[in-house]
Amino acid sequence: MQGNQQQAYDRGITIFSPDGRLYQVEYAREAVRRGSASVGVRTAGGVVLAANRQTRSPLIEQSSIEKIHAIDDHVGIASAGHVADARQLVDVARRRAQVEQLRYGEPMDVEALTKEITDHIQQYTQTGGARPFGVALLVGGVMDGEPRLFETDPSGTPYEWQAVAIGGGRDDIQAHFEDEYSPDADLADGVQLALSGLAEAEDSIDPTDVEVATVDAESETFETLSQDEVTEHADAAGLGGESDE
Amino acid sequence: MSDEFATGNHDTPDPYAPELGGFDGLDRAAGTDEDTVVSTGTTTVGITADDGVVVGTDRRASLGGRFVSNKNVVKVEQIHPTAVLTLVGSVGGAQSFIRTLRSEANLYETRRGETMSIDALATLAGNFARGGPFRAIHPILGGVDDQGEHVFSIDPAGGVLEDDYTVTGSGMQLATGTIEGNYDPEMSIEEAGTLAAKAVDAASERDTASGNGFVLATVTSDGVDIEEFDAVAEAL
Numbered sequence: 001m002q003g004n005q006q007q008a009y010d011r012g013i014t015i016f017s018p019d020g021r022l023y024q025v026e027y028a029r030e031a032v033r034r035g036s037a038s039v040g041v042r043t044a045g046g047v048v049l050a051a052n053r054q055t056r057s058p059l060i061e062q063s064s065i066e067k068i069h070a071i072d073d074h075v076g077i078a079s080a081g082h083v084a085d086a087r088q089l090v091d092v093a094r095r096r097a098q099v100e101q102l103r104y105g106e107p108m109d110v111e112a113l114t115k116e117i118t119d120h121i122q123q124y125t126q127t128g129g130a131r132p133f134g135v136a137l138l139v140g141g142v143m144d145g146e147p148r149l150f151e152t153d154p155s156g157t158p159y160e161w162q163a164v165a166i167g168g169g170r171d172d173i174q175a176h177f178e179d180e181y182s183p184d185a186d187l188a189d190g191v192q193l194a195l196s197g198l199a200e201a202e203d204s205i206d207p208t209d210v211e212v213a214t215v216d217a218e219s220e221t222f223e224t225l226s227q228d229e230v231t232e233h234a235d236a237a238g239l240g241g242e243s244d245e
Numbered sequence: 246m247s248d249e250f251a252t253g254n255h256d257t258p259d260p261y262a263p264e265l266g267g268f269d270g271l272d273r274a275a276g277t278d279e280d281t282v283v284s285t286g287t288t289t290v291g292i293t294a295d296d297g298v299v300v301g302t303d304r305r306a307s308l309g310g311r312f313v314s315n316k317n318v319v320k321v322e323q324i325h326p327t328a329v330l331t332l333v334g335s336v337g338g339a340q341s342f343i344r345t346l347r348s349e350a351n352l353y354e355t356r357r358g359e360t361m362s363i364d365a366l367a368t369l370a371g372n373f374a375r376g377g378p379f380r381a382i383h384p385i386l387g388g389v390d391d392q393g394e395h396v397f398s399i400d401p402a403g404g405v406l407e408d409d410y411t412v413t414g415s416g417m418q419l420a421t422g423t424i425e426g427n428y429d430p431e432m433s434i435e436e437a438g439t440l441a442a443k444a445v446d447a448a449s450e451r452d453t454a455s456g457n458g459f460v461l462a463t464v465t466s467d468g469v470d471i472e473e474f475d476a477v478a479e480a481l
């Protein structure tokens with residue numbers, strides 16, 4: 001009986017259950033939980049985005065697994081969940097960032113950009129025939145020297161964070177951040193905290209599997225770290241690759 | 246699913262059109278008859294000073310430059326907490342332009358919790374002038390933000406030019422001659438107001454489409470103050 005009732009309410013995205021829940025949105029959050037983790041750390045020196053991209057086979061080209069995306073010179077997005085859904089939202093964000101330049105002749109504020117993305121996500125929770133986005137995003141960037149870090153979830157709610165994890169193992173990583181985060185940290189410390197957070201979910205990480213990007217507060221520029229740089233930071237954080245042990 | 250939803254138009258607004266009350270359906274040829282459309286003719290000046298911006302205008306509206314159709318026009322209006330825009334050219338186009346920019350500035354501020362920068366407002370004004378049906382308008386935008394004091398002229402083709410001072414309207418050559426050589430970037434806002442009055446006075450003496458008094462808008466980081474004078478002499 002309970003099963004049948006629940007099935008009736010989860011058929012359409014626009015239908016509330018009697019206790020006020022939108023099952024399709026909750027299922028989308030489950031899809032995020034099944035993805036590998038992405039993390040974001042905000043420091044005084046800039047914002048760090050990092051993602052684990054373990055490969056199914058050594059034959060796959062690792063660069064084809066996209067979890068961190070440049071949006072504009074000063075903003076990047078990391079995702080957890082359905083990569084294909086993330087790509088759609090990433091393109092919304094890229095277009096919106098360029099429209100801001102055309103319309104006002106200025107780069108887009110990170111908070112305003114996040115809210116444009118979440119407004120778009122929300123449309124897919126209230127429109128017949130639609131399916132919600134099975135992805136959560138971390139939007140990190142710098143405007144006027146101020147680093148900002150936001151999370152979007154499948155309901156279309158924006159949250160701002162100092163340090164946050166999305167995807168599989170989120171709870172463990174978040175607990176690690178809550179213990180270790182310091183607002184005085186510089187950008188390098190932020191990279192190391194992000195890597196140690198990812199290691200928390202997987203017991204250990206192979207630095208060559210990790211993608212890291214930063215937006216420096218001074219240059220206000222999105223940059224992807226090279227594999228050597230990631231390895232150096234991992235060593236500094238005491239996170240040797242598994243192969244070393 | 247509506248087309249707007251499917252194509253994601255919500256997320257990519259047209260940069261050359263306002264979000265509300267867009268240009269679709271407005272007749273671009275509206276009011277092309279110069280003899281029947283009320284025009285401000287006008288002299289409007291914008292001057293940056295040490296601690297703010299002044300924008301001065303005359304008060305005359307005319308028909309084809311031959312008949313004074315109104316002697317009490319206030320040709321400078323607030324469009325933003327710390328910015329004003331002048332009405333120059335076709336009155337219908339200029340008034341619509343002001344209403345459009347004001348609503349865009351309000352939307353921006355309520356959504357983002359901060360006011361639009363004057364550079365952004367100038368870019369938007371240029372886009373609308375270029376993409377819209379406003380035709381013969383040539384306003385001045387004057388404002389203050391955390392980057393400082395700004396004066397822009399917005400031409401009918403969407404050209405956006407910033408300067409220390411700028412003049413538009415039929416009396417522009419007379420008014421420019423008055424300001425030229427007397428401008429000093431260190432001048433106080435009171436001195437800049439007097440210089441604006443002198444410039445509009447010179448134009449009112451010789452330009453048939455300018456006259457009937459003076460309006461002075463003063464913009465500082467505290468906001469906008471607009472004063473009306475029945476005669477320019479009262480402001481000198």
